[in-house]
Amino acid sequence: MSIKITPFTWDQTKMTLNLNFLTHWTRNLLNVTSNQVLSSMSYCVPTCTIQTMGSFFSVTLNNLALQGTQLQFYIYNIISPATLETADSVSVSIIETTYNSNVQAGALSVASKYPNNLQILTVSTTNKVGEQVSLDLTLTTQDLFSASDTITITLSTTLSMASQINITNPLVTTFTSQVQQNYKITLSGFTLVTSIPSQFSGIIGIHNISSQLSVKPVTGNAISFFRNGALYDQSTFSFQVVPATMSNITLALASQNANAATNLTVTV
Amino acid sequence: MGVNSTDNLFIKVDQAITVNNCTTTTCSTCTCSITPSNPSAGLLYNSIKINNFPFAALTTDLSYSITVLLGIKNPISSGYVLSLATTDAQNYTKEISTASFPNIVESTISQEIFSLAKSIDIVYSNTNFTLTLNFLNYSLINGWMIIEFDPNIVLLDPSNPYCLSNGNNNCITSTSNGYIRLNITVSQSITVYIVNINNLRNPNSTKFFNFKVKLTNIDGLVYYTLTSPSYLASKPYQLTPTVNSSSCLNSQSNIVTINFPFLPFTPSQAVIVDDSSASAFNG
DSSP, rough: OOEEEOOOBBTTTEEEEEESSSOOOOSOEEEEEEEEEEEEEEEEEEEEEEEOOOOSSEEEEEEEEOOOEEEEEEEEEEEOSSSOOSSSSEEEEEETTTTTTTEEEEEEEEEBOOEEEEEEEEEOOBBBBBEEEEEEEEEEEEEEEOTTTTEEEEEOSSOOOOOOOOEEEEEEEEEEEEETTEEEEEEEEEESSSSSEEEEEEEEEEEOOOSSSOOOOOHHHHHHHEEEEEEEEEEEEEEOOEEEOOOEEEEEESOOOOTTTEEEEOOO | OOOTTTTTEEEEEEEEESEEEEEESSSSEEEEEEEOOBBGGTTTTEEEEOOOOOOOOOOOOEEEEOOEEEEEEEEESSOOOOEEEEOTTOOOEEEEEEEEEOOOOOEOOOOOGEEEESSSOOOOOOEEEEEEEEEEEEEOOOOEEEEEEETEEEESSSSSOEEEEEEBEEEEEEEETTTTEEEEEEETOEEEEEEEEEEEOOOOSSBBBBEEEEEETTTEEEEEEEEEEEOOBOOOOHHHHHHSSSSSSTOOOOOOOEEEEOSSOOSSSSOOOOOOTOOOOOO
16 A cells, blocks of 8 residues: 655645545544644544644544545645745655554645735835836735845836835845846845844835836736745735826917807917 | 827817817828717717827937817806827827816907887887897807896886797896896707887987897806997977967067976976077066
């Protein structure tokens, strides 16, 4: 007998294990252990017993209802990994109850499928068509921010970007920025005022972005937070400049008489 | 403004200003088109679109000046604002602005459109008037025509006035501070108005009088004003005094007593014309 474990990803709150058995198996117990965190709402389908084991939890299923050689069950409401790292793992073992022996085990790494969205991300600019653009990204991360994290801002490749970045955030005192290929900004080397873990909440200002020819929204921009190279918070955004103002407009009316046919000359 | 050949310039003009035609006088390649207002479809302005500017698209638009000549019919009041905008080929806005439409003044129209016929032409006599107003060369708006009479013309029975406009009762008669005032319904599709008003009394002298006419829209905004030609009751009021003489002998002292009938109005002055062959002995 052997177990084949199909790798899977965390999809918010539901974990699916596909276990393929090479032989028909009747009486058994299935233990699944994970170093994830339980929530008070965690449960299984089919019903399981969930035990907290400190830094991980254990799930036990009795009298497995096999369909052919396959078992499928769900564990709901587990707190997903904080980042998209694959460091988290699940191990599975099958115990033959007759002999109470661990007859087969398998393990796999798990990873979250999606990063968390930034809780708040508003983008504002008051620049007009034809002016260089300054963006204020007002944001709050959903997860805790660390001095060793990296923030990457990728702007639309249609932009010819320039160089000046600033952060308005009481948490951050210093940082370094790098602009690559005129559209990618990397912020790192943060010095924080406190070592107490907290969310990143503030404004990132990006200046000297190339001017726009119209108010057409510029899409294809994203801001991402990485820890140890793994993405944990991300959001896309667009921005839009405001119309420029025409000047030197003159109107000349040949006759000012009410309800009269006349000519209006408009010079723009 | 900054434009290139794929851009558009839009001028939005309030629906109260009729736009009949459009030309661009300083751009030979440019074209100009008009989308009229359509209130039933929610379009409350006329949209003038100018495009085909003579510049290819560049990373930075060239500054360009253009003059557009619009054939319009003025609104009837001031306070309108034109909206201007340039857009790219996908109709994304590039520049915007507004400009105040020049102030409008009331039009004074020719008094030749006005004529008056009186049934009686005698001073201080009962009469009927027929006013004819021919607006053939003017553009009317649905609303009102207000005709104000000279104060020396009196409506004899204000509680029971007789006033018809083109034979209909679309004429409201009122008096205020001694003035007769007519409010007549005006339809933009009718150009001639024949107004009959009866039971009037001519002025108490042959002094000239005229009429003040205003045309308003349905909200009372005046767009045309007119002062009619001057008219008069050309025939004086007839006096038929009785004369008594104390003596009928030639070259004798005589006291002539002239009894005038009661005058229904107070004349400002009276002149007695004597026989030129008679002479007065005592003043």
